[in-house]
Structures are given as structure tokens and as C-alpha cells.
Amino acid sequence: MAQRMPLVAGNWKMHKTVEEARHLVWDMLDALRDVPEVERVLCPPFTALLPVAQMLLGTDIKVGAQNMHWEEEGPYTGEISPRMVAEFAQFVIVGHSERRMLFGETDAMVRRKVHAALRHDLIPIVCVGETLEQRRAGQTEAVVRKQLLAALEGLQPEQVARLVIAYEPVWAIGTGEAATPEEAQRVIGQVIRAALAEAFGPETAQAVRVLYGGSVKAHNAAGFFAQPDIDGALVGGASLDPVQFPAIVRAAAR
Template identity: 55%
Template sequence: MRKQFVAGNWKMNKTVHEAYDLAIELITGLRAVRETEVALCPPFVALTAVKSAIANTMIRLGAQNMHDQDRGAFTGEISPVMLAGLADYVILGHSERRQHFGESDAFINRKVLAALRHGLRPILCIGETLEQNERGETEAVLAQQLHAALTGVAAEDATNVVIAYEPVWAIGTGRAATADDAQQRCAFVRAQLRDLFGALAEEMRIQYGGSVTPANAPEILRQPDVDGALVGGASLKADDFIAIVRAAKGNL
């Protein structure tokens, strides 16, 4: 049985001190949770502070992005070498990176391979825009993004990759997919993973992301092919994030 995985993407929010305080607050509220894996993904500058806060707990640490190169003249970038040994996970291919920073499928693929090479576990984000959804292109978009990003990933590394299905039209809009929609899309993603990795697809975890709240999390997280959530805005509020984690399968 796949272990549920809920990660909080704090995006460009929280100072170092605020991030530390939020992590401490979450530790208290999540102390009794054993059946769900939890990761916090603060801004780069707060990684060390949050790591110190969650030391000796079951909570994992994730970064929000990274470059594909180990080092070089890339002002302002963070390399996988810098994250190795610091973070457990790294979010790659988020729609905000694709949209605002022009990241291509090929670039994201290089990042995925670099992360795996350095012992980091990618949280690979895929998802369609509202226009693509309305044109009936969702499955074609998901298949393209998924196959492109996972090109060259060895079978032995497959289960270290987490897929996060995040419909772009639901991110930060308050407009989440229905539980049935989330299940349908995540099941489609798993079918694509079977094409790529065979039976290993049954072990790979697929999160849903996009305006996940304490109100809609229980129904979404009950779906058989939804193995957790990548949470944005609600992860900045301790009570909301704790409620979402507790809604995951095995904690109810």
C-alpha cells in the first residue's frame, strides 16, 4: 500500500524567523500523525532554519526548485549539490516556473535527472491550463509533460519520483477539481506510468494539488489513485495544514 504524502509549498512567503515558528507550530499539531509522510518546502533562505526546527521528527524537508547544473555562472540559482544532504525532496516543473520563468519540458527533465543523481527525490508537477482543459486537451498535455520529464529515468529510480497533478486553473484560485476529477486524472497519470515503468507504477505516489483545503481534502484524499496532496496557500496556516494531513488515508 502506498504511503500517503502531503507536502506544503510555502512559495515566496515567510521570513526565516516566521518559517521556523511555523515549523515548530506544525510539529506540535502533527506529533500524533504516523501514517502519512509530511514535507515542508520553505523558501531557500529558510531551509536551514526549518531543518533545525524539524530535527528528530518524522517531518521531511523539501526545496521549491533547483538548477540542473552542479555549479557554474548561474547567478541567483541553487544547484542540486547545494541541496544534497540538506533537503529530502525538491519541487520541479511547477506551473509557476513554467509560466513565469519559461521552463521547458527538456529543462525540467534535466532537473529531474540531476536531482536523482544527487539523492534528491523530485516532486514533479504536471497540469493543464484552463484553456487546455476546456478544449479537451487535458490528457494529451499530462501525457506530454509526464513522458518528457521522465525521459531517461531508470527503473530503479522511478519510485523515488513523486508526481503532483496540479491543474493550473486551480492553483491559488480557490477553484479545486472535484474529487471525481482528481481521481480520473490521477488514474490516467498512473496508466501513463505503467507504460513507462510497468508494475512499478503501482508503487509510485501521485499527489493532487490546487486549492486543497480542510473542507475538500477528505473527499479528494479518499480517492484510490490520489496518494496525498501538494498544498499551497493552506500550508501557510498551521491549523489548515494539520487538518489536511489528518484527512489523508490512514489518519481518519
Template identity: 50%
Template sequence: MRTPFIAGNWKMNKSPDAAVAFVREIAPLLDAIDGIDSAVCPPYLAIPAVAAAVAGTKVGVGAQNMYFETSGAYTGEISPTMLQGLCRYVILGHSERRALFGETDEGVNKKILAALAHNLTPIVCVGESLTQNEAGETQSFVSGQVRAAFAGLSDWQAAVCVVAYEPIWAIGTGRSASAQQAGDIIRTSVRDVLTDLFGSDTAQAIRIQYGGSVTEGNIADYMSQPDIDGALVGGASLKPTFVDLVRSAVI
């Protein structure tokens, strides 16, 4: 039985002070919700303070990205050793990173391996563009991303990971894949591919989230799908109603 998992990706929002004030408001409420894991992923500068604010609760903390090297002349980057001990999760391969900063499948794979080597849990993002979706290329593209991301991982390493399927055309647009569409894509392009790579037992242990204009009003529909185990939430995680979203995800 996979425990549902809702993670909030705050992106480039909230100063450290604002982040702490917000998480102090929502953490006790999230902590009181049983049967589900929740986490927030603030900007780097807020991670230490947010982690301190949620200490003693069930609320997890994650980073939004990291580099795969542990140190060196990589101006502006954050290493896994810097995150280790500060947070549990790290979002890797988000479509905004791929589109705006040129991240590749190979680079994402290196980041996943580096995160695992430093006891960080990767939230691995995959998803197709609107053009690919309309051309009927979703399954081949997403399955290719999954295979590239998990290349070289052992069964136990794969089982630790979380996968977030986020159709690019649904991120921050107000549009979203229907629950049935998302469930079908996750089953055929993610879960079945993981089964092919690692076997049924490992594939069934991996939690898979949906992301893309998820709200407290539609999360229950997604959670009704057997292969959807939670959500990676963007804009809706910046509001107090994020608590309602997490509560509504418990079925």
C-alpha cells in the same frame, strides 16, 4: 501499499524567523500523526533553520526548485549539491516556474535526473491550463508532460519520484477539480502512462498527489480516490490548520 504524502509549498512566503516559529508550532503535531508522510517546502533562505527545527521528527523538508548543473556561472540559481544534505525533497516543474520563468519539459527532465543523482526526491509537477481543459486536451497534454519528465529514467529512479497533478486553473483560485475528475485524470494521464513506461509494479509504487485549492475541508474527498496518494498544498500550508489538513488525509 503507498504511504500517503502531504507536502506544503510555501512559495515566496515567510521570512526565516517566521518560518522557524511556524514550523516549531506545527512539527510536534504533525509528528504525532501516524500513517502519513508530511513535508514543508520553505524558501531557500529558511531551509537550513527549518531543517534544524524539525530534526528528530517525521516532518520532511523540501526546496521549491533547483538548477540541473552542480556549479558554475548561473547567477541566482541553486544547485543540487547545495541542497544535498539540507533537505530530502525538491519541487520541480511547478506551473508557476513554467509560466513565469520559461521552464520547459526538457529542462524539467534535466532537473529530475540531477536531483536523483544527488539523492533528492523530486516532486514532479504536471497540469493543464483552463483553455486546454475546456478544449478537451487534458489527457494528451498531461500525459505528454509525464512522458517528457520521465524520459531516460530507470525503473528504480522513477519509483523514487513523486508526481503532483495540479490543474493550473485550480491553483490559488479557490476553484478545484472534483475528487472524481482529479482521480480520473490521474489514473488515465499519469498512472496509466507510468505503467506504459515502466510497468505496473513501478507505476503502482509511485505516489501521486493532487494540488489546486486543497483545504482541510476537501482533502478527504481527494484521498478517497484510489490513485490519489496525497496533496501538494499551497496557501493552506501557511496556516496552523495545515495540521488539520494532514490529519484529515489519513483514511
């Protein structure tokens, strides 16, 4: 089977005005261009999707949205549709823990977003992960497996092979406390890939790219990328740093 291409996505969250976004892209564009063996995705806020996409024209750097609704259009105040996202982006983050915890996003809603993304030729980055309480209670495997299989319910193996999974332990997001590379490898290899193999077959499980997310920095990225089942990272805070983010991308080149 062909080797999975590493992928590093930067989730800017609710940061950067349009002007600030332009400056950030400009500051790291040359460094990001130099790593074609890694798929690079920038996920700015909705207001900056178009200007960032325009700046990346003519490069192989991709754009992603941080969220979207599952309907094509309609009376959904404050939402953005997959059709709108697809005008500017190639990827979309779905099921991020902040969406689940702060905005009440359920497994059923995540599933609808995954299906909608695939209908519009968007690649969903499907986020799964346990809270600190669940981890302490020994529920990591059950929680991650449930979130994963619920999000992918109703898909065919060839559809699953196209998408990206991000394992983001909630207790490690924005806290500065990352899982160890060995902990992340155990969950990704023994839980996520095992569940994918059981539900969709071993070939599909080996084709899917699985990222780690949770306090990934330039100084610890290489440890994660050295693990056999970790194909890259979903980067939060460090993606706003024009020096750190390209350094993380370079660490993923292998």
C-alpha cells in the same frame, strides 16, 4: 504490493522570513508529529531551508526545496544547485506550473532537474497539469501525458518508482476553485498511472505516489484522499496555516 504511504507536502512559495518560518513550524510541530503514518514535507523558501531543517532535527518530518538548477555549480546567478539542496532537504519540487508559466521552464529543463535530483538522492516531486484553455479544448490528457513522459525520459523503472508526481491543474492553483475529487481521480488513474504503466510497467505505475495539488483545503482534502489513486496533496496557501495544514495531513491518514 505494499500500500503506498500517503504524502502531504506544503509549498510555502515566496512567503515567510526566517523568523516567520520558525514561528510557523513551531505553531504546528506538535500536530504534525502526531501523524507518523503520513509522510510530511515542508517546502520553505531557500532562505529558510536551513533553519526549518534545524527545527525538524529528531523528527521524521522532511524538508523540500521549491526548485533547483540541474548543474553542480557554475555561473548561474540566482540559482541553487542540487548539491546545495541536498545539504538540507530530502525532496525538491520540479516543474511547478508557476515555474513553467512565469519563468519559461520547459519540459527539457524539468527533465534535467529530475535527473539531477535523483543523482543526489533527492526525491523529486514532479508537477504536471493543464491550463484552463487546454482543459476547455479537451487537451488535458495530451498535455499531462506529454509533460509526464518528457520529465521522466531516460529513467529506469526503479528510478521512477522513487519519485513523486503531483497533478496540479493550473486553473485550480491559488484560485479557490479545486477540481472535483472525481475529476482528479480520472486524470491520475486513467492518464498518469496509465502512461506510467505503458512506459515503465504496471508495477512501477502502482508504486509511484501521485498527489493532487490545486486549492486543497482542510474542508475538501478528505474527498481527494478517498480516491484510490490519489496518495496525498501538494498544498499551497493552506500550508501557511498552522491549523489547516495539520488538518489536511490528518485527513490523509488511512
